Amino acid sequence: MSEGAAAALSRWLEEERALAGASGHTIAAYRRDVSAFLGFMALHRGGPMGVPAIADVTIADMRAFLAAERGRGLSSRSLARRLSAIKSFCRWLAEREGVEPTAILAARAPKFRKTLPRPLSEEAAGQLIDTVELQARDCWQAARDVAVVTLLYGCGLRISEALSLTGRDAPLPEVLRIFGKGGRERLVPVLPAARLAVQDYLSLSPWPKEGDGPLFRGARGGPLSPRQVQKATEAARMQLGLPSSATPHALRHSFATHLLAAGGDLRAIQELLGHASLSTTEGYTAVDESRLMRIYEAAHPRA
Incomplete structure (x- = not known):
């Protein structure tokens, strides 16, 4: 990712920690999720992913990303969580930087069946x-x-x-x-x-x-x-x-x-x-x- 995108990601994570009270584990997971997405897009689109480039991501790009993640063996639940973090970051960018990541925000997470907990007697x-x-x-x-x-x-x-x-x-x-x-x-x-x-x-x-x-x-x-x-x-x-x-x-x-x-x-x-x-x-x-x-x-x- 570009220096601008890296700086934006750091600012977003800091706000999540300070204002939303996200834990250290959550912040680390958010960083991995968004970094994985930006890294994939840089390779897929053939160039560094700066903040303006995020607005140019297409529906086809998102389908390629989701397919690649599933191909790596990521479960539906994990992929849905990853996409949620990516969307949260992009919504923050839309508010702070004025970008319009329409295709990213429109991407649908895969459906998964919530496993019910099994309490002990x-x-x-x-x-x-x-x-x-x-x-x-x-x-x-x-x-x-x-x-x-x-x-x-x-x-x-x-x-x-x-x-x-x-x-x-x-x-x-x-x-x-x-x-x-x-x-x-x-x-x-x-x-x-x-x-x-x-x-x-x-x-x-x-x-x-x-x-x-x-x-x-x-x-x-x-x-x-x-x-x-x-x-x-x-x-x-x-x-x-x-x-x-x-x-x-x-x-x-x-x-x-x-x-x-x-x-x-x-x-x-x-x-x-x-x-x-x-x-x-x-x-x-x-x-x-x-x-x-x-x-x-x-x-x-x-x-």
Whole structure:
């Protein structure tokens, strides 16, 4: 891409970070998506892609790009996400630079079927947490992994939210302030079992608790990686014979589903999960039709 396009991309990403509250992972993904698009177009059209050239992209160019991405094995879901980032950047360009990337904005993302989450049963969730403790070599690491997965299931946290906690957050209060996707803030009640699990971990950890340091640490004292939690969960899942869908994120699904099944209000669960849209929360829950009908009838009693 040209220097002008590179500078525009950097400005857009900075606005996304500062104003929209996009995470570091999201910013990195946006950069890859837009850079891949501009790189393809430069080769496809035989010249560097500056800001003015973006307005000259045609429908045929977009079809070539989408076909090339599918040819590389990119899934429909990933391609739709990539196209969304490209369109967001181009809309920003249209507002800031006055370009009219009509063909890019008109491109349609491939359709894909949203896979419904598969929450665990209450018994399986409890067994998974208990079995995670058996996967680590050291007692403190076992206690750490139990504390993390207990927060996922007991508080409905994302794994990134649990691992972003610092020493200043411990001992955990009864209500925890969490900053989720898009910088959205929410208050999450913390169950006594979760507070106790974190205290057990801290009492065994060889690393001192530091206010600005990560609450959950890896074997060498650095921040605990999500992959380490995933590996411990995978080992526990295989030991229990649970399906491959029994992931750390499935514990968050299970939190929502079990709350709803116990009579929880869908709007309240939406707030606990930090979802911007209620439809997203509905997708995180799975209850049988008879339970859904009881919820519906309670909300809409017949005259």
